Amino acid sequence: MSSAMSPKLSQVKWNPYSPEFRTNPYPTYHLLREREPVHWSRVGGLWFLTRYADVKRVLRDRRVKVTNKSDQLHSKEPYLEPGQTVGDLVQMSSQFLIYMDPHAHTRLKNLLGKGFHPQVVEGLRPRIQKIVNYFLQQVVHLKPFCGWRI
Helix, strand or coil: CCCCCCCCCCCCCCCCCHHHHHHHHHEEEEEEEHCCCEEECCCCCEEEECCHHHEEEEEEEECCCCCHHHHHHHCHHHHCCCCCCCCHHHHCCCCCHHHHHHHHHHHHHHHHHCCHHHHHHHHHHHHHHHHHHHHHHHCCCCCCCEEEEE
């Protein structure tokens, strides 16, 4: 989707950089899914898709192109808290698989796919379980957190 599509006036007001949203984003996500599953955000001039089927359709549409992520991230600086910058995020996100151009994306996806084959991941289960058990033993004596007890 491009910003060339004419966005309508939004029914849902949100700033993904606000402290309220960062503390609990789920009510906003619910509103977006219910009222505007395809949402135009003035924050950085982006379209947000909140339903799996819509995301899947867009990701498979060859007309959709990756934009200059660095410019988009820098455009969000006015919405950040004082002292926060997007410089590190710009550099880091340039390495994200989803933001790469199709050729680089496909090459790396094929390499990574071998390491995440279901049989490979299943083979990691005993080691992961051992690590999880170790860390759970470190916190089992602590008070309940958010109603959770180990």
